[in-house]
Amino acid sequence: MAITISFINQKGGVGKTTSSVNTAAILAYKGYSVLLVDMDPQANTTGYYDMYDSEKASIYNVMLRGARVMEVVKQTPVKGLFILPSVLDFSRAELELSQILMRQEYVLKDALSFVSDSFDYILIDCPPARNKVTINALTASDYVVIPTIPDHFAIESITSMGELLNQVKCGVNPNLQVLGILITIDEITSNKKAYKEVLQTGELLPCFDTAIRKNTKLQEAINAHQPINLYDKSCSGSKDYSAFVDELLNKTGSTSGF
Ligand SMILES: Nc1ncnc2c1ncn2[C@@H]1O[C@H](COP(=O)(O)OP(=O)(O)O)[C@@H](O)[C@H]1O
Numbered sequence: 001m002a003i004t005i006s007f008i009n010q011k012g013g014v015g016k017t018t019s020s021v022n023t024a025a026i027l028a029y030k031g032y033s034v035l036l037v038d039m040d041p042q043a044n045t046t047g048y049y050d051m052y053d054s055e056k057a058s059i060y061n062v063m064l065r066g067a068r069v070m071e072v073v074k075q076t077p078v079k080g081l082f083i084l085p086s087v088l089d090f091s092r093a094e095l096e097l098s099q100i101l102m103r104q105e106y107v108l109k110d111a112l113s114f115v116s117d118s119f120d121y122i123l124i125d126c127p128p129a130r131n132k133v134t135i136n137a138l139t140a141s142d143y144v145v146i147p148t149i150p151d152h153f154a155i156e157s158i159t160s161m162g163e164l165l166n167q168v169k170c171g172v173n174p175n176l177q178v179l180g181i182l183i184t185i186d187e188i189t190s191n192k193k194a195y196k197e198v199l200q201t202g203e204l205l206p207c208f209d210t211a212i213r214k215n216t217k218l219q220e221a222i223n224a225h226q227p228i229n230l231y232d233k234s235c236s237g238s239k240d241y242s243a244f245v246d247e248l249l250n251k252t253g254s255t256s257g258f
């Protein structure tokens with residue numbers, strides 16, 4: 001049975017896509033079979049691997065047109081890493097999900113249940129929103145990672161995410177666990193340091209020890225359509241995401257590298 005992890009934050013630009021793409025690739029490199037699910041209509045995860053195609057079936061067809069996950073999944077250039085792509089049209093999902101009469105929150109979970117034995121990890125890159133699409137991701141997940149920039153807005157969005165997670169736990173998924181806040185785009189400025197320290201107390205929600213330092217190589221890797229561990233394995237971005245994956249494997253009870 002796959003372990004399913006959502007990367008969520010209602011704020012955009014905090015590193016959800018960067019974190020889910022690179023975590024998925026590092027897990028695949030370690031030998032795990034990984035499905036990366038793009039739930040954002042902006043389709044940045046799909047575009048990362050240059051796989052955007054508005055004509056081809058996508059998460060939209062899986063969630064709202066009854067397509068089977070395995071018919072839609074594509075192999076990425078990374079061995080062991082598969083992607084369930086998104087499209088701009090997926091923005092219609094919000095309205096269409098609200099028109100479904102029964103099990104609105106379970107649409108993704110039900111669809112993924114058919115492929116759960118085919119993967120070790122299913123990682124979900126969520127949209128920057130507290131909406132039905134995000135709730136579907138959380139209902140389908142065992143764990144949550146919250147990529148967060150340590151700044152003025154972080155505390156507010158973490159508090160709001162905490163409330164949403166509690167609602168999902170009480171309503172549809174009592175087993176959902178927060179693995180932690182993942183500090184991203186970390187810099188040594190006094191302002192960021194102060195917010196980082198607040199987040200690392202774990203008083204709001206648990207926080208990973210590893211923080212992802214600001215590193216332009218992570219941006220360059222997108223242009224090359226390569227995950228950071230293939231683009232430049234010695235850069236700080238690659239080292240930080242590797243350390244994060246080791247921490248994540250520890251917390252999810254898996255052993256690194258089999
Ligand atoms: N650690 C980092 N260092 C430098 N740039 C980063 C880092 N993490 C993310 N970025 C850049 O920040 C922008 C937003 O990241 P992204 O992962 O797309 O956020 P989200 O998916 O939350 O909207 C992108 O241009 C990405 O390349």
Ligand SMILES: [Mg+2]
Pocket residue numbers: 016017018040044045
């Ligand atoms: Mg994104």
